[in-house]
Amino acid sequence: MPRKGYKQTEEHKEKNRFVHLKKNLSDETIRKMSEARLGKIPWHKGKTGVYSDETLEKMRIAKLKIWQDENYKQNMKKIHLKENLSEETLQKMREIHLYKHTSPQTEFKKNHIPWNKGKTGIYSEETIGKLREIAKKRFGNKKIHPMYGKHHNRKTRLEMSKVKTGYIPWNKGIKCPQFSGDKHPNWQGGRTSLTIKIRGSFEYRQWRSDIFMRDNFVCQECGQISGNLNAHHIRPFSSIIQYYEITTIEEALNCEALWNINNGITLCEKCHKKIKSSRNKNLVN
Numbered sequence: 001m002p003r004k005g006y007k008q009t010e011e012h013k014e015k016n017r018f019v020h021l022k023k024n025l026s027d028e029t030i031r032k033m034s035e036a037r038l039g040k041i042p043w044h045k046g047k048t049g050v051y052s053d054e055t056l057e058k059m060r061i062a063k064l065k066i067w068q069d070e071n072y073k074q075n076m077k078k079i080h081l082k083e084n085l086s087e088e089t090l091q092k093m094r095e096i097h098l099y100k101h102t103s104p105q106t107e108f109k110k111n112h113i114p115w116n117k118g119k120t121g122i123y124s125e126e127t128i129g130k131l132r133e134i135a136k137k138r139f140g141n142k143k144i145h146p147m148y149g150k151h152h153n154r155k156t157r158l159e160m161s162k163v164k165t166g167y168i169p170w171n172k173g174i175k176c177p178q179f180s181g182d183k184h185p186n187w188q189g190g191r192t193s194l195t196i197k198i199r200g201s202f203e204y205r206q207w208r209s210d211i212f213m214r215d216n217f218v219c220q221e222c223g224q225i226s227g228n229l230n231a232h233h234i235r236p237f238s239s240i241i242q243y244y245e246i247t248t249i250e251e252a253l254n255c256e257a258l259w260n261i262n263n264g265i266t267l268c269e270k271c272h273k274k275i276k277s278s279r280n281k282n283l284v285n
């Protein structure tokens with residue numbers, strides 16, 4: 001970085017541009033540059049206010065100029081549509097897609113410890129809030145997704161599964177407390193976990209079998225005897241939970257209205273589905 005007040009000559013500027021774009025540089029020079037950078041802490045690390053507002057504005061405009069450049073746009077479009085690309089480039093892109101990198105420096109290394117491993121508080125509360133907002137904006141509306149309402153055909157599905165066979169997802173077994181539970185953008189207020197807990201409880205199973213016994217294991221709608229029988233809540237389960245403001249399993253176990261046998265009826269799967277679909281589908285029965 002030149003000293004303050006130092007003025008670059010045109011020739012110097014041109015040379016710098018080449019260095020920046022790594023144009024006209026020998027392979028050895030590029031290698032040396034990247035070696036020098038490995039493990040080196042950037043000069044502006046942790047510093048704020050390095051650039052004046054004026055400079056930042058200039059940098060922003062320069063970036064915008066590049067992005068608005070028609071040539072650049074065309075090139076990016078070509079890459080995106082895989083038009084006019086050589087077979088070699090396509091192969092490289094494919095390999096990257098299959099998580100096989102050709103460069104030893106960027107490829108996935110076993111036992112490599114990422115810089116943020118075990119560290120918490122990397123992002124401030126404010127930043128996490130902002131990230132959450134962005135995620136909500138991007139994924140909150142499912143209709144934005146390019147595959148919304150579409151399906152892959154059989155051939156594509158087979159190909160996709162072939163690629164994924166034996167591949168271990170990066171997040172397998174990794175827990176992320178910053179985005180877990182009530183901190184996740186899709187958090188619904190602990191609704192599911194409570195109903196699952198209630199459904200798994202001994203009292204629920206007892207309530208179910210009590211209703212089956214009372215109705216002699218016969219569907220009360222069509223009279224079917226065999227097949228899968230369901231114990232249906234006449235007054236919806238979720239409405240009771242909402243009415244009594246039940247938030248914990250203990251409160252649910254102590255709520256008599258939930259376990260009232262008169263609120264249950266034996267139905268076969270078919271009749272249950274019919275009744276459920278005529279009701280609001282989101283309600284848990």
Ligand SMILES: [Zn+2]
Nearest residue numbers: 219222268271
């Ligand atoms: Zn029935």
